[in-house]
Amino acid sequence: MSRSREITVTVNGTVHAASVEPRLLLADFLRSTLGLTGTHVGCEHGVCGACTVLVDGDSARACLMLAVQADGRVVESVESLGRIGQMNALQEAFHEHHALQCGFCTPGMLMTATDLLRKYPLASDDDIRKGLSGNLCRCTGYEHIVKAIRAVLDKRAVR
Amino acid sequence: MKPPVFDYVAATSIDTAIAALAAAGTDAKILAGGQSLVPMLNFRLLRPSILVDINRIPGLDYIRETERDVRVGALTRHYQLETSPLIAKLFPVVACAMTHVAHLAIRNRGTIGGSLSHADPAAELPMLAILLEAEFGIASANGARVVPARAFFLDALTVDLESAEVLTEIVLPKLPAATGWGFEEVARRHGDFALAAVAVLLTVAGGAVKEARIALTGVGATPRRAAEAEALLIGRNPDPELIGRVIDVVREIITPETDLHASADYRRHLAGVLAGRAIAQAWRRACEPSP
Numbered sequence A: 001m002s003r004s005r006e007i008t009v010t011v012n013g014t015v016h017a018a019s020v021e022p023r024l025l026l027a028d029f030l031r032s033t034l035g036l037t038g039t040h041v042g043c044e045h046g047v048c049g050a051c052t053v054l055v056d057g058d059s060a061r062a063c064l065m066l067a068v069q070a071d072g073r074v075v076e077s078v079e080s081l082g083r084i085g086q087m088n089a090l091q092e093a094f095h096e097h098h099a100l101q102c103g104f105c106t107p108g109m110l111m112t113a114t115d116l117l118r119k120y121p122l123a124s125d126d127d128i129r130k131g132l133s134g135n136l137c138r139c140t141g142y143e144h145i146v147k148a149i150r151a152v153l154d155k156r157a158v159r
Numbered sequence B: 001m002k003p004p005v006f007d008y009v010a011a012t013s014i015d016t017a018i019a020a021l022a023a024a025g026t027d028a029k030i031l032a033g034g035q036s037l038v039p040m041l042n043f044r045l046l047r048p049s050i051l052v053d054i055n056r057i058p059g060l061d062y063i064r065e066t067e068r069d070v071r072v073g074a075l076t077r078h079y080q081l082e083t084s085p086l087i088a089k090l091f092p093v094v095a096c097a098m099t100h101v102a103h104l105a106i107r108n109r110g111t112i113g114g115s116l117s118h119a120d121p122a123a124e125l126p127m128l129a130i131l132l133e134a135e136f137g138i139a140s141a142n143g144a145r146v147v148p149a150r151a152f153f154l155d156a157l158t159v160d161l162e163s164a165e166v167l168t169e170i171v172l173p174k175l176p177a178a179t180g181w182g183f184e185e186v187a188r189r190h191g192d193f194a195l196a197a198v199a200v201l202l203t204v205a206g207g208a209v210k211e212a213r214i215a216l217t218g219v220g221a222t223p224r225r226a227a228e229a230e231a232l233l234i235g236r237n238p239d240p241e242l243i244g245r246v247i248d249v250v251r252e253i254i255t256p257e258t259d260l261h262a263s264a265d266y267r268r269h270l271a272g273v274l275a276g277r278a279i280a281q282a283w284r285r286a287c288e289p290s291p
Helices: A026-033 A087-094 A106-121 A123-133 A142-158 B014-024 B038-044 B078-083 B084-091 B092-098 B104-110 B114-117 B124-131 B227-233 B240-253 B262-287
Strands: A004-009 A014-020 A052-055 A056-063 A074-076 B008-009 B027-033 B050-053 B063-065 B067-073 B135-140 B143-148 B153-155 B166-173 B179-186 B195-205 B208-217
Touching: A004 B208, A014 A026, A052 A106, A056 A106, A056 B104, A074 B153, A087 A142, A087 B114, A106 A123, A106 A142, A106 B104, A106 B124, A123 A142, B014 B027, B014 B050, B014 B135, B014 B166, B063 B084, B067 B084, B067 B114, B078 B084, B078 B092, B078 B114, B078 B166, B092 B124, B092 B179, B092 B195, B114 B124, B114 B166, B124 B195, B124 B208, B179 B262, B195 B262, B208 B227, B208 B262, B227 B240, B240 B262
Parallel strands: A004 A074, B008 B050, B027 B050
Antiparallel strands: A004 A014, A052 A056, A052 A074, B063 B067, B067 B166, B135 B143, B135 B166, B179 B195, B195 B208
């Protein structure tokens, strides 16, 4: 076992100090050390997108980052978006448009969509599909996920 | 699917990174964006004794214009290159190709220096470096050296970098006026590695091609230029007949392999089709009046 390192990470607005082995993945730090199990772990090699979180505001695979690398950073996981009864606009749209079946991919879809909506105009549904191409839904419910993201954009345009 | 045990140091300067690499011998790895390295650790394909994390070295992520070229710091993220107004203006082929690299979450983390050092045989950046005749600035305990892109990529996942060297800067020489570009890629799914991709630059003078560059990826162990095909275009107007001959030459000189994604024959056919399209695009753009 390699020497543990002290890290301080802000997760969903709360500052956490912890001692971690260098090989601990950020995904496992969130789930096992902090008990934030909203971040799902699928493939553990950066293909499925289920573990996507925001690091300093940018989406990142939590299975491709070490917890030590998050020292001093701001991490946002799906738990930051809202709560039952107080969901954000994107979560409401997923609810309205049946954009989840089993729900396994949903945290990654939500965090990826959050970053996509901030960075790209997503003028066409094809742009949304390209943006989501790194997130796998094994229920294959992509149509409804695209519709939910489109609905957020439409609501934004009305305002 | 968890990484093996390794030691870890967060370098604060190029010099401390080089010192840490040199002290560790040959089984240290540089951790930059981690988008290729960490999967290999998770699969335990690699068991480095120590990771030298260069993410906290200040001043290594920049895109800077000089009179002759554009200089890109090795820690620049893919997303920065994709969205840089300077790159969009001077190297639109790069801005276009970058949108084909993986997915946003990967482009947010993955670095330019990391992708070039990793040298996946189907990646876009090594092909762009060959196309643009880039030069790589490399630092080591013995000082700095510069390697041209054409001499850097030695084999699949193998480049001209020693274990205690760090790629620090990518230099992109500016292109001549009246240069048009084309880029074509086919992948099984948007963001996947290319089955084949082609990038073309044509410089036009007096209604004919004055300079031609054709670069390919996904069709051999390393990205390559198609010099024999480029030569056919010089002094000519690429009409369909000439493009047909260029396609034939491209298919002759490449050595694609069969893997579970596509057969060698399919890749050879595809590379020709994509080269034809990219040449036509580049010609059209080169002939448009500049804005």
